[in-house]
Amino acid sequence: MEKEFTYCMPTQICFGAGAAKKIGDHIKGENVLIISDPFLYSNGTAKEIGDCMTGKKVTYFSEIEPNPSCESVNKAAAIAREIHADCVVGIGGGSSMDVAKAVSCLVDNEGSLYNYYSGGTHTFKPRKTMLICVPTTAGTGSEVTNVAVFTNKKIGIKMPMVNQYFWADYSVIDPELTYTLPPQMTASTGMDAFCHAIEAYWNKESVPICDMLSIGALKLIMENIKKAYDCPNDKKARGNMILASLTAGISFSQTRTTGIHALSFPLTTEFGANHGTACSITLPAFIRLVSHNLPGKMNDLAHYLGYEDGLALADAVEALMISMHMPVRLHEIGVKDSDLEHITQVGLGAAIIHLTPAEMNEETVYALLKSIL
Numbered sequence: 001m002e003k004e005f006t007y008c009m010p011t012q013i014c015f016g017a018g019a020a021k022k023i024g025d026h027i028k029g030e031n032v033l034i035i036s037d038p039f040l041y042s043n044g045t046a047k048e049i050g051d052c053m054t055g056k057k058v059t060y061f062s063e064i065e066p067n068p069s070c071e072s073v074n075k076a077a078a079i080a081r082e083i084h085a086d087c088v089v090g091i092g093g094g095s096s097m098d099v100a101k102a103v104s105c106l107v108d109n110e111g112s113l114y115n116y117y118s119g120g121t122h123t124f125k126p127r128k129t130m131l132i133c134v135p136t137t138a139g140t141g142s143e144v145t146n147v148a149v150f151t152n153k154k155i156g157i158k159m160p161m162v163n164q165y166f167w168a169d170y171s172v173i174d175p176e177l178t179y180t181l182p183p184q185m186t187a188s189t190g191m192d193a194f195c196h197a198i199e200a201y202w203n204k205e206s207v208p209i210c211d212m213l214s215i216g217a218l219k220l221i222m223e224n225i226k227k228a229y230d231c232p233n234d235k236k237a238r239g240n241m242i243l244a245s246l247t248a249g250i251s252f253s254q255t256r257t258t259g260i261h262a263l264s265f266p267l268t269t270e271f272g273a274n275h276g277t278a279c280s281i282t283l284p285a286f287i288r289l290v291s292h293n294l295p296g297k298m299n300d301l302a303h304y305l306g307y308e309d310g311l312a313l314a315d316a317v318e319a320l321m322i323s324m325h326m327p328v329r330l331h332e333i334g335v336k337d338s339d340l341e342h343i344t345q346v347g348l349g350a351a352i353i354h355l356t357p358a359e360m361n362e363e364t365v366y367a368l369l370k371s372i373l
């Protein structure tokens with residue numbers, strides 16, 4: 001008999017080419033804060049979407065950096081409070097959407113993000129301000145998760161924050177917004193989505209509904225990522241990639257991630273690797289490890305994707321990454337032998353590492369890292 005499970009993903013999803021142009025239909029209230037990053041403001045994306053909000057007073061905050069800091073959240077929250085925002089819209093990759101999540105809560109809650117995150121002892125009162133997420137990368141799935149990831153610059157650590165008020169009211173998913181993604185970002189964000197799907201699938205907390213979403217997402221990514229990388233305007237490939245990222249997001253929103261994401265945090269904060277690269281660099285090694293521990297489930301997945309077993313799948317994923325000029329060895333992003341112990345320690349400090357279906361301790365994590373140095 002299947003195991004018992006619960007499933008909740010309360011966000012309303014509006015998906016389709018041109019969906020962003022109808023965003024005004026969903027907004028309640030008058031004052032809107034759009035949160036995005038410098039590129040999406042300067043190339044006109046944020047403004048074009050803001051212009052579709054007929055009759056609303058729209059303010060823009062476009063200073064979000066990758067791996068956003070708590071300070072950026074606090075700065076955006078001050079503006080949201082000042083304009084009495086009724087609705088906060090995050091337009092961008094995971095960084096802008098994650099900031100929008102926290103800002104929508106801080107409108108109705110006093111103090112700074114530090115009061116609620118990274119050792120802060122306050123808890124958010126229910127959010128009254130509306131939250132809408134509009135992804136422009138096909139990667140993080142943040143538009144359908146109750147997670148946001150911030151960098152605490154005071155201690156130099158990046159870590160996730162999970163909160164029930166981080167579920168967006170609406171997610172507006174428009175594949176056209178991803179056409180401007182350059183090949184390298186298409187590759188790294190797409191492989192981030194691959195990690196979400198597979199980490200939900202093999203997770204100790206895996207859920208049958210999510211397993212089905214995960215295998216669907218993994219197939220879409222295997223079939224479309226290289227096409228989107230080679231031809232940025234391939235509509236079908238772009239649509240399939242953002243659908244895959246969405247379904248992978250719904251999947252890991254129930255289970256959280258595992259060792260891949262735990263080890264990505266120090267690889268980003270200390271070696272500057274972007275999020276998708278920091279995750280996928282350990283992906284083939286984790287597939288090999290988990291295939292050893294969960295052979296039945298991993299063979300089922302491999303067969304569905306057209307490979308003989310989990311090890312063949314790992315080889316195919318590594319070859320796919322190489323074909324997109326992604327690093328597959330840690331030295332390629334500047335990691336040295338002498339760094340491995342430290343990366344191991346930081347990775348073991350992230351609770352999600354223990355959702356990996358394998359023993360995760362100093363010895364095993366070090367050995368995994370050493371195998372891909």
Ligand code: NAD
Pocket residue numbers: 037038039040065066067068092093094095096098136137139140141142145146147148149177178179180181182185189192275276
């Ligand atoms: P990002 O938001 O950090 O953006 C990276 C770069 O891509 C920026 O320079 C941005 O301008 C550019 N970009 C975004 N969309 C573009 C487009 N359409 N065309 C051209 N350039 C574009 O990138 P990301 O990988 O989407 O997000 C990573 C962040 O999300 C990390 O902080 C990560 O930890 C977090 N994350 C959150 C969740 C979650 O559930 N909340 C899940 C996974 C990752």
